[in-house]
Amino acid sequence: MSAQATAAVADPKADESLKVIQDATCTFCGCVCDDIDLTVKDNHIVEAKRACVLGKAWFLNHKTEDRPSCLVDGQPAPLEAGYDRAAQILVNGKYPIIYGLSDSPCEAQRVAVSIADWVNGTIDTTTSVCHxxxxxxxxxxxxxxxxxxxxxxxxxxxxxxxxxxxxxxxxxxxxxxxxxxxxxxxxxxxxxxxxxxxxxxxxxxxxxxxxxxxxxxxxxxxxxxxxxxxxxxxxxxxxxxxxxxxxxxxxxxxxxxxxxxxxxxxxxxxxxxxxxxxxxxxxxxxxxxxxxxxxxxxxxxxNRGHGNVTGADNVVSWRTGYPFGVNHSRGYPRFNPGEYTTSDTLANGEADSGMTIACDPMANFSEPARRHLASIPYIALDTKETPTTRAAAVAFTVATYGIHTGGTVYRMDDVPIPLRPSCESPNPSDFEVLSQIERRVKKLVGITS
Amino acid sequence: MPIEYTKISGGTLYDPANGIDGQVRDLWIADGKIVEAPTDPTVRPNRTIDASGLVVMPGGIDMHCHIAGPKVNVARKMRPEDKRKGEQIHRTNITHSGTMGSVPSTFATGYKYIGMGYTTAFDAAIPPLGARHAHEEFEDTPCIDKGFYVLMGNNHYVMQSLQRNEPARLKAFIGWLLASTKGFGAKLVNPGGVEVWKSHQAGNVDDLHQKVDHFGITPLQIIQGVAQAVDELQLPHSVHIHCNNLGMPGNWTTTLETMKALEGHRGHITHAQFHSYGGGDADENTFNSKVAPLADYVNSHPNLTIDVGQVLFGETTSMTGDGPLGYYLSKVYGGKWFSGDTEMESGCGITPIKYKNKSLVHALQWAIGLEWYLLVEDPWRVVMSTDHPNGGSFLAYPQIIRLLMDRTYRQDILKECHPLVRERSQLADLNREYTLNEIAIITRAGPARILNLKNKGHLGVGADADVTIYTPHENKETMFELPRTVIKSGRILVDQGEIREVLTGKTMHVTPDYDQEMEQGIQDWFEKYYSIRWRNYPVDLSYVHQSEVVPMARF
The missing domain is CATH 3.40.228.10 (Dimethylsulfoxide Reductase, domain 2)
Incomplete structure (x- = not known):
């Protein structure tokens, strides 16, 4: 419909360097308010009309950190090298786990589930530690x-x-x-x-x-x-x-x-x-x-917390039949909370490789889980530096969903809502990073579709 | 570049839409379509499929199933036990893994449909607010073409337009709603009843004349108003109706009244089996079949079509946009129950159920479904469905084909059922057996005609090259459950029971011509009551992976 095409309209009376995005969607919490009017100047949000205190902080304080898009073993590296290494880690693992997803759009979540399928890994979301x-x-x-x-x-x-x-x-x-x-x-x-x-x-x-x-x-x-x-x-x-x-x-x-x-x-x-x-x-x-x-x-x-945790539940469910904590080690999905939920898998010392997406287990998991995660090679995707990205073998700095990138999120009541990006980012989106990794994983595993 | 041809050679064709009933013909395919045989005799096909001795039909079309969207996904989430004991779908080097049970995961759904020779399926009940979700799932449901019907029988704007007697506004709204959701058709589910459920404990409407709270209109007005608007918009498919009082003893009078209300309009009564019951007061002792008078009515009224909603014995999941029905069933079965009301639009009920052949009610439901197939004289107006997964899985279609083509088998199964079924239905006396041509009608040619899909359900020049090749077998269930080859859009996706190639499949939707000046009124109403913004409501084309706009009907 034409409505979406006219989403970004500049107020003619205003400063010409200002761009206004109407009805942008805030992904800070599960309310997913989609009525925020953003004013953007010089690739920075200067006003977030109707946003709450958390939403204002989300939109106005967001900044792209001066940090490489990709770090391999803590050293800046070209994205391609990071994608290659990430695919190797996931394919070489006997028990890879992929975890997080609740602050990613559905489009990226779908790719993450595909990767878990191709590498016979576990897919789990932060749902396992909240709802x-x-x-x-x-x-x-x-x-x-x-x-x-x-x-x-x-x-x-x-x-x-x-x-x-x-x-x-x-x-x-x-x-x-x-x-x-x-x-x-x-x-x-x-x-x-x-x-x-x-x-x-x-x-x-x-x-x-x-x-x-x-x-x-x-x-x-x-x-x-x-x-x-x-x-x-x-x-x-x-x-x-x-x-x-x-x-x-x-x-x-x-x-x-x-x-x-x-x-x-x-x-x-x-x-x-x-x-x-x-x-x-x-x-x-x-x-x-x-x-x-x-x-x-x-x-x-x-009352769901993360912006797209409900989307994660939906995507994992429609693709695997189960909402979270899904293991593919036998080549088909199995569900067992307490075993295939990441905090438990790690605390049991079971996974040997992994990937975290938009989450920070090194900051909030139990000590045994953190200790085990630190001992295995893993990939971390986040918009900023965190304890989890610091200990990652490959760390990608990604663009922020809903600010830099579009896509779909599900509100806490399962209503899907589109995102309206307002700024540009020098970093790739998590969808882009995951798609690049998936392409390599498929090649390594021999997936031809 | 030279044209790439595939030739299906020497097969026995069943193409009822083109009057071909078991004749040996070659089929030529190029660029995903059925084409004329090249006039130049030196042109050789790039690939030849030897179909001598095999049966060739257009790909199957499921015009009423529940395979995507919010309700289906809730059922997946809610029933891990159903999947754990079901078949496991292993990942291969071209396909994703998945789970089965009564509500398969998306990829598994696509693989199972194509594996059975079905190339098109329509989800029958998408709340507009969940349309974006349905499209996302469609993209993950490979190998088949898809579309969905949009729930509007309890939509506030629909009811308000009827209350104010503004048919032009209603017509514009339906056009706008289908365009905004990228939907295919208009669906009524328990018209008016779901709104009453939202505002009263155990609320529902009992008949077509009960007034709906707040709006002061009746189910009858909703049925007639929407049927008229759908015809005036010239939508390819008629209004698609899940009648009031589903499952209730004595509901056949409601169904008959609904059929009568459609006089002068096209109308499709879905899962008619669930709406053909005699008896009263939820009393098992009076429950009986009333297919005969309803089928008589259908036989004499060419404006009507039905699909059956066959019940099969075993466990499944009931899922419906009919909120009060979900509540009723959850009390009958006592299991877990999901109910979800969607603002301004619709409801939803889900609960696990089990049909037992020793239960009089269940066995009667089974018999009543079969009676529908056998008593509607014109096969073009009755369509095979299980209302997947409500009556059973779509994977039961081969079994239903056997039940229709083999009366001895049918009688054998009947003998295992509750003995009173023979008294309460006339199934035991029905000797009709379907021919292969009639099966081709009720599983592909008929639904294509009812949906006005000009490129589907037949094998004439210009049709989509969706072709299923079967190995003939005395046991028709064996024949139909494992096609030898399935071709979709000209590509061989399944051969000898194995998936050889995967594609995403098209999404079929409509772009009705409606009065755009009415949009401001819709927007004013929308912004007053919805919890999301007007601008964020319509589903744009980026969500429709391979869009195919189905043209409006001319009738």
Whole structure:
């Protein structure tokens, strides 16, 4: 359609050296706001209209580091040499792992999955260390969910559980969940009830009508209490208070409100998925949501962090049938979280080569995992220098997606959105680097298609 | 450069669209198309495929399946157990690996279709907001040509236009929506019912006359309004309807009313099997077949076409744009359940299911599907489908062919079913056997005609060189499950059951001529209610790997 062709329009009244990109997409967090108007001067973004504090930091502070596009063994090298060496590393490994992907566009993710297929390697994404447990819970009970526009238009009860969007997804409240006036909620915030459930009073509490402070590590018990109340099970107030840290009467009040609302929404975060219980917590929450549909309409949605982690889940799923933690060592995809999830594979000392894409495991994995990663040859693609790029055999400095390069990202509700690049980069995109590596890998392995 | 010819020599052709029923003919192929034999007798083909003694047909066309997009991918994510015990698709030096189960991964889907001699498939239910996703998956679904139908039976703009009695606006909107999504056709799923599901616990519409909340219009108005707009836009395919009340005992009256509502318009009733039930109140004791009166109606109304949605026994995954149906099925089966509502547009329900031959309801569903094939007199108006994966996998088509061509086999399977099936359906009394020519109609020539694909479903000059060559066999399942050679766009992709070459395949879509002045109104509405920007909504051509615009119909 013509709309996309006219995406970049210069304001005639403005300085001629200024370029305006309308409706650019911010990939900083899973909200993937696609309404940012960027003003660009001298290949630098000088204004990011409508962006939140994180989005502004993402767009305005971005700079292309004065760093070679390619380093081999820490020394600057031509890209071609880097591609050659990268392909050799992946092909020569008996157990290569490819990890990251959640800050890359789908087009690059697809190439990464191909490479994993050609080298009989493992493909895994950062989902395995954030909402992986939600993915596993999803495989257990399913999920009742909706796109974010449904929340805008219908969500009259909004519950945040173990999630702090005021700091992690700053426009969540204003753009999707609390403030917007929706088709069936003409008064916006006034038509909605907001509940926050967390172990501490986060900055998001200010936005909530009701704050339920549960005991640390008691998410499962809290959710199970609500499930019991939904089904009309009698509970002992003493035990409930002891196990959840919250009075039974408060849970009862919450359940009464949940049953009375028209369209309830639970957004949940890593406060639920990465604390005691993990996938059992997510499963309890998804099951509660399902239960509530016997009384009213209720949906749940993980508040995803990275800009395109949802795209990674989708791409890996459509190509392999499984969402993350997929191993190809037998020549076909197998799924086993805990074994083929990269943090586990590395901590078990199992991989002998690897490639990281837009992630920093050397900064955030466990010590045994980091120690093992440091001991094997691997390739790292990132926009900047990180502990992971520093220890890499081959490090590529790549262009930033959504700023330098186009492509597709999936918002946290699985809605695919195109990117509108605004600046140019001297560095290749991750799509370009991965495609070059794939071409060489195919040649080395003997793939002829 | 001299023209490169491939010649398929001495095969027995079944090309019903050109009136060829089992005659020995040579076929000449050049540049991906069927061409005239060169007049110069000295011209030798660059390659000759000896098809003597073999059966030659156009490539198969699946006009209703679920193979790509948000719903299909959710089902993949949700069901690892289904894949772990399914066939494993190994990587080769030309093909990707993949997984099967009831919802195969993208590459596996392409390889399995082409391996079965099918060269074209249409996904039947893409929410417009997920169109970009569907196109991305299409690019990873190799070897076959693809297209999709766009969900619009619960679209707010559609309902608002009907509420305001503005048919011109509705027509423009459908044109715009198909152009924006790069879609092929207009799909209605439980028209109006999904919107009610979004606003009420267990909400749905019970019949065609129930008013949809907020919009104050009825399913009947949606069906008639969209059917008219589709015809006025001259879209190649008619409105494609998943009727209200899918799966409910007694739903045949809803289906009959829907058919009657289409008087004066073209209309396609999809997975008719799921909509042909007598009985009432979810009572298994009253559940029975009502194909006969519905097939009678179809037989006397040439404006109507159907595909069957055959049920096969075994495990599969139910996936539908019909949100309330997903809820109903999840309660029946008690397994995991996915429901996803898409703003302004549609819903979605997914749950694992299992059809058992000893279950009266399931065995009746199986029989009811077969009755549809056997009771519609004109094979050009009934199309083979399993509503993959809802009734079963597309890989069951060879088995269905055997059931249709071999009444002894059919009766043998019937004997293993719940005994009451013989009383509640007339399958036991139906002796019709399909001929190879009729099979060629319901699996390729017919769907091509129903979709108005002039280059497909036949082997005349100018047709796409999508050709399947079968080795005749007494057991028709054996014959059809493993073609000897499959040619796509003139290239031999499959030979002796092995994939020899891979290509991406085309994406077929339409560019309707609509009143562009109406776009401002659509934009105003869009910007008020959608969670993404107007400018980021349309799918541009960069997502359509090999675009083929199918021209508008003339009728």
């Amino acid at each position: 992986g447990p939600s993915g596993m819970a999803f495989q257990g009970v399913g999920e009742v969910t909706c796109s974010l526009g449904e929340v805008i238009n219908r969500g009259d009860m909004i519950i945040f559980w173990g999630s702090n969007p005021a700091e992690s997804h700053p426009r969540h409240f204003t753009k999707y969940s609390l403030m917007p006036k929706g088709m069936f909620l003409p008064n916006g915030r006034k038509d909605r009830t907001c509940v926050l459930v967390d172990v501490r009073k986060t900055k998001s509490a200010k936005a909530a009508d009701i704050f339920v402070q549960i005991k640390p590590r008691a998410d499962f018990e809290g959710l199970w209490t609500l499930r019991a109340l939904a089904k009309g099970v009698d509970l002992d107030p003493v035990i409930v208070k002891r196990d959840t840290g919250v009075e039974l009467s408060l849970w009862q009040d919450l359940m009464a409100r949940m049953k009375a609302c028209k369209f309830g929404v639970i957004f949940f975060g890593m406060g639920l998925t990465m604390t005691r219980g993990k996938h059992a917590n997510s499963e309890a929450l998804l099951a509660l949501t399902r239960d509530m549909n016997a009384f009213t309409r209720f949906v749940a949605k993980p």
